[in-house]
Amino acid sequence: MAAGYPPGRKALVINCTLKRSPEPSNTEAPAGVVGERLTEEGVDVEVLRAVDMAMEPGVAGEAPAERPVGAPPG
Secondary structure, eight states, X not given: OOTXXXXXXXXXXXXOOSSOTXXXXXXXXXXXXXXXXXXXXXXXXXXXXXXXXXXOSSOGGGSOTTSOTTOOOO
């Protein structure tokens, strides 16, 4: 492990392509380079595509507690 990165470090690489998985994306290559480099340094890396996630704009505290995550507003 490289000096400067303490054990147990984690990184989340968010690929902000507009193409849903598994369609190839041009941003996959640079995201992969970042992930590979961090992995070489001993960092546990997870790569996600934002477009595949159920994310809504706003602050989490604004959502009603009874609405499931990712469900459309009322």
